[in-house]
Amino acid sequence: MxxxxxxxxxxxxxxxxxxxxxxxxxxxxxxxxxxxxxxxxxxxxxxxxxxxxxxxxxxxxxxxxxxxxxxxxxxxxxxxxxxxxxxxxxxxxxxxxxxxxxxxxTIQKKEYFFVFTESIIKDLIRAKRIGSATSYKTTLNSFRAFLNEKDILLMKIDHKFLTDYETHCLNKGMKINAIGVYLRTLRAIINRAIDEDILLHTKYPFRKFSIKSEKTEKRAITREQLKKVLDLKLKKGTSHWHAKNYFTFMFNMRGMNFIDVAYLTMKNIQGDRLVYKRIKTGKIYNIKLTTKAQEIIKHYTNGKKTNSNEYVFPIMPKPIDNIEKERERYIDKRQYFNQYLKDIAEKCEIDVNLTSYVTRHTWASLAKFAGISHAIIGESLGHSDLKTTETYLANFGNDTLDDANEIIVS
Incomplete structure (x- = not known):
């Protein structure tokens, strides 16, 4: 009935x-x-x-x-x-x-794919989530090209649309994982449209569509390769010397992300601990500064006021109000950092793609081989698994995590 x-x-x-x-x-x-x-x-x-x-x-x-x-x-x-x-x-x-x-x-403007996605991008920019906004913009541009700039109703996005888009991208020579990034963003857009009652959940197009993925190039480096990088002698004060310091600091702080290092302030240093909010997730981290991390920080904090908003490292200039421009400035700095790391890898004669992502993956890899509990490090550091890993990490006390970190970085 x-x-x-x-x-x-x-x-x-x-x-x-x-x-x-x-x-x-x-x-x-x-x-x-x-x-x-x-x-x-x-x-x-x-x-x-x-x-x-x-x-x-x-x-x-x-x-x-x-x-x-x-x-x-x-x-x-x-x-x-x-x-x-x-x-x-x-x-x-x-x-x-x-x-x-x-x-x-009557069809409302927000029921159209381009219009609705642009509204999400505006919301993300207002929330200062520029990285996410950039990701949505890139995705939208891909679908604009696929649709020849002709907007369509969200309800018209069905299983055939997804398979046609996937084929279109493959024919253009795009990699499977790049296509997957765009499709996962589209899925998030569709889910939001359903949540906001713009689209009926019966119109959900991903029910029988599987987003494909391929195993990516291994980002972790071996302990021997890591030692070569950490032991490399460079002229003090040069760009490569600073880059090596940032890389070493990131590894010592559980594979800290470069963006968080770039925006680290003096108030984040609380005694022998570093307390900061990760920019990507908003999660609060409370990590004991290793001996090496303290040594690096000491070099950069001389003369700076404690508990101030001064940046710890000379990576970013003073922030500006235009958050999109600020994001562009950060991306430029990250590109320079990655180029310096590439040069360092060549100097060390190691055949690896040394980037800002390597420290996080290497930390997890070395932790695994050191016998650290899988409940702490997770099985891998793919995006979905990274979320799971951080959920596990949240369940352990700081002492447990500090001890694990000392084992890994020593």
Whole structure:
């Protein structure tokens, strides 16, 4: 038996603090939700009466609209009661949606792929998540090229669209993992559209589509190769000398990310510990400074005020208000750093691609061979596994992690 009722969905608030009102359809042991284009704050909604308070603007008209939606939806069930067993829940949801809003309801701009993605990018920039915004921009540009700059409705993105895009990219000579990055970003866009009631979850195109991936080039280096880098003698004060210092510091701090090193401030140094928020994830790290890390920091902090916002390392100039320009400046610095590391690898006569990512992977690799618990280091450092690894790390006390780090860097 099919049922329909009003459902004030308080599971996830919208940005303005309101929650959506939906119709909840239950049929053949499955539930579906129909968004009514109505959202209210908790203090505006009377749960017991399923209506807005009289103080709500145009409350009488709004409540009449709500009752009409419920009545029209119930009428669809009544009109089809003799054949309901032959109609699946998704088709019934479609029938009710058409009855409420019409077959040709007005399409909103945000229902278009390009427009919606651009709105996400703006949100990310406002949140100062420039790295993520850049990733979304790159993805959007790829799909713009695929679609010849012609925007499409999000609902038109289906399984065939995904396979056609994948084939298009392969024919252009793109690597499997690069295609996977764009497709995973698209999947995040689709999921957000569903969360914001812009797209029905029945239109989710990834249900039977698998995003392919290939094993990437090993980023970790051996302990012998690492020793050559750490022992390399360079002229003090040169760019390569500084780059080696940053590399050594990163390794000693559990494979710290270069962006976090670049923006490290004096207030992050708290006694013999380093306490900072990772820029990529927002996670707080509290790491004991190893003897070598303290030695490096001492060179750069002479004359600087403790507990200040001064940068520890001379990597980035003073920050500017334009966060996109600031991101560009950081990328330039990272490129220089990677070039210096490449030069260092040549000087050490080691045939490896020495980059800013190497310290993190090497730290994990050496930890594994040192017999450190897999619960601490994880099985690998791919993006998905990295998230799992950091979840494990969060469950251990600082003493345990400090001891593990001492074993690895010694």
């Amino acid at each position: 099919a049922t329909i009722k009003l459902f004030y969905d308080t599971r996830k608030p919208k940005k303005d603090g309101t929650y959506p009102l939906r119709l909840k359809l239950f049929h053949q042991k499955k539930a579906r939700y129909i968004f009514l284009n109505l959202c209210f704050k908790p203090n505006e909604w009377i749960k017991e009466d399923n209506q807005v308070k009289s103080s709500f603007p145009n409350s009488t008209r709004v409540n009449v609209t709500i009752r009409k939606h419920l009545s029209d939806a119930s009428l669809v069930l009544l009109e089809n009661e003799n054949i309901l067993d032959d109609i699946d829940v998704d088709e019934l949801q479609r029938m009710i949606t058409i009855r409420l809003f019409g077959e040709n309801k």
